[in-house]
Amino acid sequence: MRRVKDRMDREFDQPLDVVSLARDVHLSAGHLSRQFRAAYGESPYSYLMTRRIERAMTLLRTTELSVTEVCFAVGCSSLGTFSTRFKELIGVAPSVYRERGADPLPGMPPCVVRQVTRPVRRPVR
Template identity: 75%
Template sequence: MAHVTSRPAEAQHLRDLALLRRVRDRIDRDYAQPLDVEALARGVNMSAGHLSREFRRAYGEAPYGYLMTRRIERAMTLLRRGDMSVTEVCFAVGCSSLGSFSTRFTELVGVPPSVYRQRAASATAGMPSCVAKQVTRPIRNRETALT
C-alpha cells in the first residue's frame, strides 16, 4: 500500500516556510526599527499567534526572542568598539528601555553590558572583527561570556 501525502498541506507548509524566511530576513535587516509580532504578522498576512507558533517551530525561538538576540548581537559589536555608552548602544540597536536591554543582555551573554565591554576589550584585542563576532556571538543560557 502506497503512502499517501497531503499535497495541499505540504504546499501550505512550504508557503509558510517562505513567509517565515521573509519575517526572519526583515528582523535581521530592520532589527533597530520598532518591530512587534503583530506588525511582522501583518506583513506576511498571518495572525500573530500563527506566526509565533510556526516561527518557533522553524527556528527554535519566538520572533520576539529572535529579534532581541539580533539586537544583543549587534550591541555586543558596538560595545567591543568602545566608542558609545551603554545607553547609546541600547537605543542604537532599537531598545527603548535601558533596564530591559540590560536584563536581556545579561540573560543572553551572562554578564551586564558594562562588564562585557570591560572584558571584551582585552579578550578580543588583536582579533579581526569577523572572528571576534563569531567567538562572542550570544548563545541563550551561556554560563559566562569572555571568562
Template identity: 70%
Template sequence: MSTPDRPSDDRLRDLALLRRVRDRMDRDYTQPLDVAALAAGVHMSAGHLSRLFKAAYGESPYSYLMTRRIERAMMLLRRGDLSVTEVCFAVGCSSLGTFSTRFTELVGVPPSVYRQDPMLAQQAVDTSGLPGCIAKQVTRPVREPVRNREAPPAAPDLA
C-alpha cells in the same frame, strides 16, 4: 492526473514567509518591531507566526530579535565610544532596563561590565576577514535554558 502535495506546498510557502520575517528582523533590528507588525507583513496572525517561527528556528520571533540586537550591542560596546544608554537606543531597544536584563541573560554580565572589562572584549572573537554569515554565527550569544524560577529546588531523596 495527480494533484500537488498541498501540505508540502503550504510548508514551503510558510518557510519562505518565515525567511522574509527573519530577514526583516536582521535588516531592520534598529526599528520598533513587534510580532504583530511582523505577522501583518506576511499576512499571518501573531500567534500563528510565533508558533511557526519557533518550530522552524527554535526560538520565538521576539527572542530572535533581541538576540540580534544584543549581538550588535556587543560589537558597539567593544568599540567603547558609546555609553550603554546610547548603545541601547542604537540597537533599537526602547527600555534600558529590558536591554540590560536581556544582555545579562545572553552574555552573562551586564552591558556596563562588558564595556569596561578589557578581558571580556579581548575574549571576543576577531571577525575581521570573515564573511558576514560566519562572523554572525561565531559571535551569536547563546541563550541558556531558563529554569522555572518559581519552582523550589528538588529535595534530595533520603530514602
C-alpha cells in the same frame, strides 16, 4: 518565515513587533509565533532580542558610545529591559562586558570574532 527573519536581521534597530511582522506576511500573530518557533527554535521576540544584543556587543567593543546610547542604537526602548536581556544572554551587564572585553580577540578576523562572540540563549530552569 525567512522573510520575517530577514526583516528582523535588517531592521533590528527599528520598533518591530509580532503583530506588524505577521501583517506583512499575511498571518495572525499567534500563527506567526508558532511557525517561527517551529522553524527556528525560538520565538520572534527572542530572535529579535538576540540580534539586538549581538549588535550591542559589537558597539560596546568598537565604539565609545555609552550603554544608554547603545541601548537605543540597537532598537531597545528601555534601558532596564536591555540590560536584563543582555545579562541573561551574555552573563554579565553591558558595562562589565565593555570593561572585560573591549577587544577580546585581537588579530582575529571579524568573521571569526562574530562567530565566537555570538550570544547563545541558555535554557531557563
